[in-house]
Amino acid sequence: MTATSSFNPNVTAPETALSNGQPEQSPETESPPASPWTSLRERQAGLRQRLASAAATEQLWAIATEHLRTTFAGSRACIYHFESQELGRVLAESAERGWTPTHQEILPATFLGLDQREDYERQGTVMLEYSATTPVTPYQLQLLEKYQVRSSLATPVYFGGRLWGLLIVQQCDRARTWTDAEQLEIEQIALALALALERGTVETELQAQQERDRAVTKVIDRIRRSLDIKTIFQTTTQELRQLLKADRVVLYRFNGDWSGKYVAESVGGGWTSLMQTPPDEALHKANSENCSLQDMAEQGVAVSDTHLQQTQGGVYRQGQRFRVVADVQAQGFPSCYLELLDQMQARAYLIVGVYQGEQLWGLLAAYQCSGPRAWADTDVRLTGQVAEQLGVALQQALVMRHQRQQAERLDKAIERERTLAIVSDRIKNSQSAEAIFRAVTEEARKIIGSDRVAVYRFNPDWSGTFIAESVGSDWRSLLQDQVVDDRILQGTQLNIDTEGCTIKDMRIQQMASQDTYLRDTKGGKYAKGDAARVCDDIYAAGFPPCYIELLESFQARAYVTVPIFLKDKLWGLMPCYQCSEPRHWESEEIQLMINLSAQLGIALQRAADIDAVQQQTQLLAKAVDRERAIAAVSNKIKDTQDANSIFQVATEEARKLIGSDRVALYRFSPDWSGIFIAESVGKSWKSLLRSQMADPTILQGTRSNIDTAGCTIKDMRIQQMATRSRNRIRQA
The missing domain is CATH 3.30.450.40 (GAF domain)
Incomplete structure (x- = not known):
């Protein structure tokens, strides 16, 4: 280097590059060299x-x-x-x-x-x-x-x-x-x-350009460094107004119907803020039907510019990035548009489209309110640069929002899978249906973020009972604290026994309510196999008054209800309620409720199978005990020669086996009267064997029924009686 x-x-001539590469002429013909x-x-x-x-x-x-x-x-x-x-x-x-x-x-x-x-x-x-x-x-x-x-x-x-x-x-x-x-x-x-x-003019322009470049760089840097979109909007309008020395700079966002609203503004002293002071409502009424201006709402002043709305964003959506007007009075605008501009105090404007990717998102507008203004090319270029960076920031914000939503969905999916795993594990390790119901309602309410999740069991007549619940601290418990609150019952009282809308009394111990729709249709759509019933707002669903009143007694504003099946039979419902406000239920939340109800069905089936096995085991054990008792009695009878002893053994063993209060042996006389000859009786009861001797009316009572119509006892042969008794024991 x-x-x-x-x-x-000492250089005698410039090089070939300066002579444009022309070949040298011969000494005989060339003119004197320059x-x-x-x-x-x-x-x-x-x-x-x-x-x-x-x-x-x-x-x-x-x-x-x-x-x-x-x-x-x-x-x-x-x-x-x-x-x-x-x-x-x-x-x-x-x-x-x-x-x-x-x-x-x-x-x-x-x-x-x-x-x-x-x-x-x-x-x-x-x-x-x-x-x-x-x-x-x-x-x-x-x-x-x-x-x-x-x-x-x-x-x-x-x-x-x-x-x-x-x-x-x-x-x-x-x-x-x-x-x-x-x-x-x-x-x-x-x-x-x-x-x-x-030269002075060039110097001034150069310095101004350098100043603008630095300012634009500063604004762009602030836009890039900020993650808060509202801060970006406010910074953009403030900095741009100072750079352009304009009276007003606003950021206008299009709605889906190509109307729009102002989302940020910077305005100079002496001029009305469009964000704070809406245009006069009388102006809107005075506009023609084809050029009406919508009211500006307090939550971001909305203006319906019919030219932009009817042309779906106008020239900005068609690719033109900016529009410049030096004097609105000299443009031939329709009167409705001039009235709007007059309310905005605009005499000249520079508007640049803001694009989010390829989609027209809104407009960045600078207004001169004091008088006409010839906008310089540098003004247009500067505003365009800022609008372009705004578009980049909006796109980044969109990407970040999608990433955040994706991460949230992933976290919720993981949490849902964890919830299902917890419920499944508890079902496997618990034989208590109550514990399983409690775990399911608590986990479901926590992951969905609702106000109440309950388990509702149908009665045979298709009324039902809440048997489990997880509820937020701000709401009544349908199972415990509020079951004695008259307000719950008063909400259904007017509907009791009303034709087509009967709701039975809610009992304190069982909190039972009869929903006639479910009763009359035997479980409604759930019994026919519907996976879920979803309502975002009970007041917008067209429900009959009786059903609304019932839901109000549950403090429900929105719900997802899924059926619980025991095998192929509808066993109950698991409702999830939002009490505070209407709610749009996401498909993932509905699917979680469906999956949890399926787990409850598995738990119920497992509990039913366990109960059936236990009942069968108990029956078998009792049958074995009876056979052993009969064998023991038979052996004692064989080993005993005295009839009275045999009778006593038989009555004692029989009462012990059956678990009754008294077993006696009654012997008939030839005239079909009789006498108690053996007895085994509990300590709390009197002995008929002794009482019949002291109180003759006892035996007289049995004698008076002999041969009475409808109560005759005849020909009861000992062998037949024994055979029938033995057969019944074996069948049990």
Whole structure:
């Protein structure tokens, strides 16, 4: 890498690049050669003249870069402005087609040869050649390769008494050694550029542009760094109004019907805030049917601009990014639109579309209220840049919201699976239906976030009973605290025994209510196999008054109710209530309730199977005990010769086996009267064996029923009686 800031006077002619590559003429035919300095002076004079005619800074830069590139036959020429000691921005570029553009890129100074601005002040013009013998750093090599630079020539541009930037020409298609003449000419071009920049109007415009660029960069940086969309809206309107020196800047968001509302505003002193003061309602009434303006709501002032609404966003949706009006009175707008603009105190406006991805989201509008205004191109460009960044922020917010919602759905899905696993595990490890119901209602209410979850069991007549419940602290318990509260019963009292809408008394102990719809239809749609019944708002569902009153007694405003089946029979319901307000139930929440009800059905079936096995085991055990008792009695009878002892053994063993209070042996006399001859009786009861001797009426009572119509006891043979008794025992 070599650098120089002087020109070698021994050079006799510019190189081929400055002679435009024309072949040399023979000595016999060529005219007297023109002085190379004459050509240089002519080019410089022409350049100065064109620079003097530039009406704007951008035009000045374009003239300088185009002149430099074509004169040197280079691949790229550009103007580089220092923004710090080590960094700068490419403000203008003229390049051949095909090379990577550098315009508006922020690049390190080392890309051009030296590391800092003060290095260029000391050394002047800098040549950088990309060759095997040139010492370049790996970082410089990376930058040179990115922009395909093989050779570079850069010279300082001074402005306002200090180094302002660099004027650069680069060769990308081949390596190139820059001559002393080329170094001299680029320095002359830089000097001409600096003189042009010194002109007062250009200087003022440049400073204003730099100020706007910094301000826009500041606004964009704030937009990018903020995660709160409301803060972004407010920052945007405030900063943009200050930059444009406008009277009002608003952000307007479209609704689904292409009406809209203001979501942010910055307004200067002396002008009415559109967010706080809606237009006069009389204005709306005065508008024609085809041009009415909707009331502006307090929660974000909504305005129905019929032109935008009827054209579904108008020219903004069709791709036009901005609209500029210098004087609304001179545009021929319809009267309704002029009245709206008058209420907005707008005399001139600049409106730019805000796009969220490819979708028109809203409008960013700047208004001049004090009078007409000719909006400059820089105003339009600045507003467009801010609107573009707003669109990026909105898209990022949308992506983040989707990601957050996806994460929430994933967390809820995991929680639902955990809940189902807990319920399933408790069903496997518990034989108590009460404990299972309690676990299901508690887990369901927690994961769904509802006010109440209950288990409702049908009675045989299709009325029902709440047998389990999990309820929030702000609401009545249908099982415990509020079952004796008359207000619950009063809500159903008027419906009791009403034709087609009977609701039976709710008993304190069982909290039973008869829903005639369910009763008359034997369980309604649930019995026919419906997976769930969902209601987002009971007052918007068209329910009959009796059903509304019943739901009100349950404090229900919205519900999801799922059936519980025991095998193929509808056993009950599991309702989930939102008591505080209407609620839209998500499909995942409904599916969770369905899955939990299925688990309850499994638990009920398991409990029923266990009860059946236990009952059968008990019956078998009793049958075995009876057979053993009969065998024991038989053995005692065999071992006993005394009849009275045999009778006593038989009665005692029989009472013990049956668990009754008394067993006696009654012997008939020939006339079908009789006498108790043996007895086993509990301590709490009198002995008939002894009492019959002291109280003759006992036996007389049995004698008086003999031969009474309908109560005759005849011919009970001992063998028949024994056979029948033995058969009954065996059948049991």
